[in-house]
Amino acid sequence: MNQLPSAMNRRSVLTTVAGAAIAATSAGVRGSAAASQGHIKQSIVSWCFGSMGEKWSMEKQCQVANELGCVSIELTKPDHWPMLKEHGLTCAIAPNGMPGAPYVKGFNNPKYQDEVIARTRQMIDSCAAAGIPAVIAFTGFKWRDAEDPTSGAMTDEEAFDNCVAGLKKIAGHAEKQNITICLEHLNTRDDSHPMKGHPGYQGDNVDAVADMLRRVGSDRVKLLFDIYHVQIMNGDVIRRIEECKDIIGHVHTAGNPGRGELDESQEINYPPIMRKLLAIGYKGYVGQEFIPTRDPFVGLREAVMLCDVSV
Secondary structure (H helix, E strand, C coil), X not given: CCCHHHHHHHHHHHHHHHHHHHHHHHCCCCCCCCCCCCCCEEEEEHHHHXXXXXXXXXXXXXXXXXXXXXXXXXXXXXXXXXXXXXCCCECCCECCCCCCCCCCCCCCCHHHHHHHHHHHHHHHHHHHHHCCCEEEEEXXXXXXXXCEEEEEECCHHHHHHHHHHHHHHHHHHHHHHCCEEEEECCCXXXXXXXXXXXXXXCCCCHHHXXXXXXXXXXXXXXXXXXXXXXXXXXXXXXXXHHHCCCCEEEEEECCCCCCCCCCCCCCCCHHHHHHHXXXXXXXXXXXXXXXXCCCHHHHHHHHHHHHCCCC
8 A cells, every 4th residue: 555645744744843833933933822723732741841851940831831822731749830820821630749750659569559549649639729630640560569670570460450459449539529540551662761661560551551440430540541652562543542532531742762752753643643532522631741852842832733633
């Protein structure tokens, strides 16, 4: 089958978006929002731009979000939420409050589950008080001692049973507070950088994670569908969005390979994926979670424009 027309169309779209982003920045047109359609509620994932690239301050991130038409800066701690509110922004999804790398010790391991539940409960209460809609969650690493691969691994069956039991313990509180817990699927293939892949993470099969979350039986326990991680581990992204439409609570983006910008150097075709989200009736946020490799404003503007699709 000849793939040239679609490939040329994708390249044309990316080239047009990149050119527009660079031209707008060069001309100083920083007040025209990149998210002009507004059908996709776009969010900036704070760690990507606060600890990578130019390491923007929170104030700078707020300014950029408003310039680009993004409505959220996510995975920010509660002490930053007043600043977001001052700028007319929200935090689409809050961190879980776990110390260190938050995805290492999760619901899968009885050794850490009480602490995970307690910290998640505390964050749920903070979210409810501030009007923040969701809290992130993780299965955790598969090792019985999460930081020691020599300690032996739990089977997926055992780990997912533990996750279901733990999530059921906190689901009722999330329901009471009207806060959604979104558990993230992560890839275990990329070992080139600690934030590009997570070897040892238990929940690396999005289909299995979705099935596990359905077993909890709560509308307040959902899947964080990270397109970058799904592409690496499972692929067939658009079909999987359809299959997971009942359980998707939040969405993340990044280019693959490399977790860089959403440009022509990577393989994921974002506009039809965004249109699929609209087609299934997704009303949540899409967080831009790529690691900038060049001018972060230009790269972020390109990504926002690319995901700002029409119905």
